[in-house]
Amino acid sequence: xxxxxxxxxxxxxxxxxxxxxxxxxxxxxxxxxxxxxxxxxxxxxxxxxxxxxxxxxxx
Numbered sequence: 167x168x169x170x171x172x173x174x175x176x177x178x179x180x181x182x183x184x185x186x187x188x189x190x191x192x193x194x195x196x197x198x199x200x201x202x203x204x205x206x207x208x209x210x211x212x213x214x215x216x217x218x219x220x221x222x223x224x225x
Contacts, residue, residue, distance in 0.1 A: 176184075187193035 187197065
């Protein structure tokens with residue numbers, strides 16, 4: 167939220183849409199899962215159990 171608020175020259179409509187997504191628990195899970203999947207694709211899946219543990223934390 168601090169990053170979003172600190173950004174300059176952000177369109178009001180885009181800001182409100184982002185704010186809605188960051189404050190909605192379902193969207194936070196979607197965003198967190200997307201970031202986790204990106205991290206895994208970049209660094210590789212080191213431990214299958216660790217992946218399932220991280221996903222379970224999000225759900």
